C-alpha cells in the first residue's frame with residue numbers, strides 16, 4: 161500500500177487547533193505532536209501519550225494493518241453485523257470511495273468519519289478538510305425522525321437518498337460490541353425527546369441536547385431499551401453519575417436517547433478514552449476489549465508517570481462497585497470498552513455510567529463477566545469461586561477486605577427490589593425476565609457471604 165497521512169485536530173480548548181500528524185505505512189503507524197500543540201497545554205491524543213512526554217519523539221505503533229488503539233476507537237469494528245460500519249461504508253460508496261481491503265476501509269472511514277464523534281480527537285485527511293469542517297457551527301434544523309427512519313439499512317439508505325448528508329453526517333464513529341446496538345449521535349430539543357432530531361451540536365446551544373440514540377433491535381433483543389433504562393436508574397440510585405435519558409421511538413422501534421457527557425457546559429469536547437484504549441496502548445497482549453483482566457485497571461489507576469488521576473481511592477472503590485453492581489444486575493458485558501476515563505491528565509476520573517445493560521437476560525450473552533477478574537476459578541480450594549475472585553480482585557486493585565464488605569453490603573441494599581423491577585418490565589419477554597431474576601437471586605445469595 162501507499163503511505164497514508166492524516167491530520168489530527170481538536171476543539172478541546174474551545175478553538176480548533178492542530179494536534180499532530182499520523183502517518184500510516186505498510187508496517188506501522190506513526191503519530192507526532194506539533195510543537196505548538198505541546199506548548200498549548202491541551203489534552204493530547206491519549207492519557208498515556210502525554211504531549212509533554214512525547215514532545216520530541218514520534219509515537220510508533222509497530223504493527224502492520226493496525227493503528228494506535230486511540231485511533232481504532234474512532235472506527236466502527238470490521239464486523240459483518242456492524243450497523244454503523246455498514247452505513248458509513250455506504251456513505252463512502254456514495255462519495256465514490258470503494259476501499260479494497262478491510263484495513264483500507266478502516267483508513268477511509270477514519271479520514272471521512274473520524275471527527276465529531278465521542279471525545280476530543282478529530283481526524284481529517286488534511287488540514288484543509290479540518291478547517292472546512294470547523295467553519296460550520298450549524299447543526300441544521302430539528303426534523304421529525306418519524307416513520308421515514310426505519311431500522312433496516314435498506315430503508316435507511318433510501319431515506320438518505322433524499323437527505324443523505326443530513327443523517328449520514330450525524331452518525332458518530334462510535335465503537336461498539338460487534339455493533340449489537342445501532343446508534344446515532346444526534347441532538348434533540350432541550351425539553352427532551354419529542355420525535356425530532358438534528359445533527360449534533362457544534363457549539364453549546366440552550367435549545368438542544370446532544371444524545372447517543374440507541375435503537376433497540378427488537379427481534380434480537382426484545383425489551384433492551386427498558387432494561388438499559390432500569391440499569392441506569394439503579395446505578396443512579398447507587399450513587400453513580402448517570403446521564404439523563406428519554407424513551408424514544410425510531411421507525412416503530414423502541415429506542416433510548418441518552419444525554420452525552422463528553423461535552424463541557426461550554427460545548428467543548430472533553431477527552432474520553434476507554435480502558436481498552438488505555439490498556440492496549442501499553443500492553444501487547446490486549447488486542448480485544450475482552451482481553452486481560454479487570455484487575456489490570458488497577459495499574460492504570462496507580463500510574464504515576466504520567467499521573468492520570470488524583471483521587472485514586474475513589475477510583476478503586478468506583479471500579480469495585482461497578483463490578484459488584486454488574487454482577488448483581490446480570491450485566492455480564494462489562495468489558496474494557498464499557499469503562500472509560502474522562503478528563504485531562506492528572507484530573508481524569510471514571511466517566512459517568514454508560515451501557516450498563518443487563519445483557520445476561522439474553523441467553524447468548526449469559527456469562528458472568530466479559531472480562532475475567534480476581535483470577536476467577538483459579539482458587540480451587542475455595543467454596544465459591546465468585547467469592548474468592550471478588551476478594552482477590554479487591555486486593556489486586558489495592559483495596560482492603562473491609563472495603564469489599566462495605567461495598568457488598570451497600571449494593572445488596574440498593575438492589576433489594578431489583579428482581580421485582582425486572583419482573584415488571586412488560587416489554588421484556590417472560591423467559592428473559594425469569595432468567596435475569598434467577599441470576600440476580602443467585603448473585604445475591606453468593607455475594608451475601610462477603611459482608612462483614
Ligand SMILES: Nc1ncnc2c1ncn2[C@@H]1O[C@H](COP(=O)(O)OP(=O)(O)OP(=O)(O)O)[C@@H](O)[C@H]1O
Pocket residue numbers: 278334335336337338339340341343372403418419420421422434493497498500514515517
Ligand atoms: N452518554 C454518553 N456520553 C458520551 N459517550 C457515550 C455515551 N454513551 C455511550 N458513549 C460512548 O459510545 C460508545 C458506544 O456506546 P454504548 O457502549 O452505549 O453502545 P454499544 O457498545 O454499541 O452497545 P452494546 O455494547 O450494547 O452493543 C461507548 O463505548 C462510549 O464511548
Ligand SMILES: [Mg+2]
Pocket residue numbers: 336337497498515
Ligand atoms: Mg458498549
